[in-house]
Amino acid sequence: MTIIPLTRCQFLMPFAELHSEIGGPTASLLAKFQLPTSLEEKADHYVPLLPVIRFATAAQEKQGLSEIAFRVAQRLAFDHLSEAMRVRIRHSPTLLVALQQACKWSPIEDTNLHLWLEPCGQSVKICSRLVGTEGISHLEMSHWLQNIFVMHIVRQFAGATWTPRVIAFEANYAPSIEVQSHWPNTRFMSGQKASWIEVPLQFLSLPNPVDVVPSNLPETERQPFSNDIVSILKLTLPSYLDEGGPTIIQAAEMVALSVRSLQRKLSLAGLTYSHLLERVRFNSAIKLLSNPQSKIIDVAFASGYADPAHFTRAFRRISGCTPREFRERRRNGASELA
Numbered sequence: 111m112t113i114i115p116l117t118r119c120q121f122l123m124p125f126a127e128l129h130s131e132i133g134g135p136t137a138s139l140l141a142k143f144q145l146p147t148s149l150e151e152k153a154d155h156y157v158p159l160l161p162v163i164r165f166a167t168a169a170q171e172k173q174g175l176s177e178i179a180f181r182v183a184q185r186l187a188f189d190h191l192s193e194a195m196r197v198r199i200r201h202s203p204t205l206l207v208a209l210q211q212a213c214k215w216s217p218i219e220d221t222n223l224h225l226w227l228e229p230c231g232q233s234v235k236i237c238s239r240l241v242g243t244e245g246i247s248h249l250e251m252s253h254w255l256q257n258i259f260v261m262h263i264v265r266q267f268a269g270a271t272w273t274p275r276v277i278a279f280e281a282n283y284a285p286s287i288e289v290q291s292h293w294p295n296t297r298f299m300s301g302q303k304a305s306w307i308e309v310p311l312q313f314l315s316l317p318n319p320v321d322v323v324p325s326n327l328p329e330t331e332r333q334p335f336s337n338d339i340v341s342i343l344k345l346t347l348p349s350y351l352d353e354g355g356p357t358i359i360q361a362a363e364m365v366a367l368s369v370r371s372l373q374r375k376l377s378l379a380g381l382t383y384s385h386l387l388e389r390v391r392f393n394s395a396i397k398l399l400s401n402p403q404s405k406i407i408d409v410a411f412a413s414g415y416a417d418p419a420h421f422t423r424a425f426r427r428i429s430g431c432t433p434r435e436f437r438e439r440r441r442n443g444a445s446e447l448a
Contacts, residue, residue: 113222113241113242113337114158114242114337114342114364114365114366115158115159115160115220115221115222115223115240115241115242115243116156116157116158116159116220116221116222116342116345116346117156117157117158117159117162117219117220117221117252118153118154118155118156118192118218118219118220119146119149119152119153119154119155119156119157119349120153120154120190120192121162121190121219121220121255122145122149122157122162122165123149123153124182124185124186125162125165125166125169125178125182126140126149126165127185128169128175128178128181128182128185129169129173132173132175133173134169134172134173136169139165139168139169139172140165142165142168143161143162143164143165143168144158144161144356144360144363144364145157145161145162145165146349146350146352146353147353148352148353152349154192154193155348155349156221156345156346156348156349157346157349158346158364159220159222159240159243159252160243160246162251162252163246163248163249163251163252164248166178166179166182166248166251167247167248167251176286176288177285177286177288177289178251179250179251179252179253179254179255180254180285180286180288180289180292182254182255183254183255183257183258184292186255186258186259186262187262188262188263188265188266190259190262191219191259191262191263192218192219194215194218195211195212195215195218195219198211198212198215199211199212199263199266200266200318200320202318203317203318204267204314204315204316204317204318205263205264205267205268205313205314205315205316206314206315208263208266208267208318209227209236209260209263209264209314210227212225212260212263213225213226213227216238219259220240220252220256221345222240222241222242222243222337223238223239223240223241223256224238224239224240224241225237225238225260226238228306229311230308231311232310232311233275233308233309233310233311234308234309234310234311234313234314235278235306235307235308235309236260236264236306236307236309237304237305237306238253238256238257238260238304238305238306239280239303239304239305240252240256248281249280249281250279250281250283253279253280253281253283253305254279256305257277257278257279257305257306257307260307261273261274261307264307264309264313266318266319267313267316267317267318267319268313268316273293273295273296274296274307274308274309275295275296275297275308276296276297276298276299276306276307276308277293277296277297277298277299277307278298278299278300278302278304278305278306278307278308279298279299279300279301279302279305280301280302280303280304280305281300281301281305282300282301283300284298284300285298338379339365339367339372339375339376339379340375340376340379340381340386342365343361343364343365343386343390344386344390344393346364347361347386347387347390348390348393348394350414351390351391351394351412351413351414352411352412352413352414353414354414354416355387355390355391355414358372358373358383361383387414388424388428389428391413391414391415391424392413392424392425392428392429394412394413394414395409395410395413395421395425395433396436398412398413399433399436399437399440400440402437402441406418406421406433406434406437409421409433410422410433421433
C-alpha cells in the first residue's frame with residue numbers, strides 16, 4: 111500500500127508567506143507543485159506533504175534563501191496547532207498528560223506523524239517520525255516544524271522562554287551558524303532514528319498554569335487517519351475546491367497512481383471520481399452553511415460550483431432540499447441530514 115502523508119495547510123502557509131514577502135512568484139510556484147494557489151481560510155485543510163517539502167525547497171533555492179524552515183519555525187506559535195490539539199493540551203492537568211494527548215492526536219497535524227516519549231537518564235526525549243517518508247531529501251523542512259510544535263506544547267507548562275538542551279533531526283542536516291547563534295545553549299544533532307527534543311524528566315509533573323476543566327471533546331473524534339485512497343482524497347480535495355477541484359489526472363498524481371489505477375481503486379469502493387468529488391463538495395457546503403454569517407453564493411464558490419444555481423441543483427439532488435431550506439431546518443432544529 112502506498113503511503114501518502116498529508117499535512118495541514120497551516121504548515122504550508124508560512125512558507126508561502128515568506129516566499130511572497132521577498133517578492134517570489136508564490137502562486138505559480140504553488141501551482142507547479144500541485145498545491146492550492148489560494149490558502150486563505152484553509153488552515154485546517156490538508157494537502158500532500160511531499161509537494162509542500164518540494165515547494166519549500168524550491169522557494170529556498172530560487173530566492174537565494176538560507177534556512178527557510180528555521181525562519182518559518184520562528185513564525186510558528188502554539189496557536190498554529192489545530193484547535194482540537196490546543197483544546198486537549200489546555201485541558202491537561204500536567205505536562206505529562208499534555209504530551210500523552212499530543213502523542214495520541216499527532217495525526218491531526220500530519221496524518222502520518224508518529225509521536226512518542228522515550229526516557230533517557232534524567233531526561234525524556236519527545237520523538238517524532240513521519241511514516242512513509244524514508245529516503246526523501248530535505249525532510250528537515252518538516253522536522254523543524256515537528257520539533258517546534260512540540261516545543262510550544264512544553265512552553266505552555268515551562269514558560270514562553272524555555273528552550274531545549276538538545277534538538278535532534280532525523281535528516282542529515284547541519285544547522286548554519288545563524289541558527290546555532292539563535293540557540294546558543296542548545297546542542298543540535300542530525301541523522302537520528304527520529305527527530306526529537308530533550309526535556310528534563312522533572313518537567314513532566316509541571317502543572318498546567320491555567321485552570322483546567324474537563325474537555326467535552328469526544329475521545330473518538332478524528333482518530334488516526336486511514337491510508338486508503340478514498341480517505342486520502344476526502345481529506346485532500348477540500349483544499350482545491352475553490353479552484354474548481356482537481357481533475358482526475360491531477361488527483362491521480364496526488365496519490366501517486368495512474369488514472370486507470372485510481373479508477374480501479376475507486377470502483378472497488380463503489381465510487382467514481384466525479385461522484386467522490388461531488389460528495390466532497392457537498393460535505394464542504396454542509397460545513398460552510400453551518401455558519402449563519404456565510405452567504406450562499408460564497409458557499410457555492412468555496413465548494414467548487416461555477417454558479418449558485420448549479421450549487422442549488424446539486425445540493426437538492428443529494429439532500430432533497432435547497433441550501434436555504436437546509437439552513438432554515440438547521441436553525442429550527444427540525445431535522446438533520448444524513
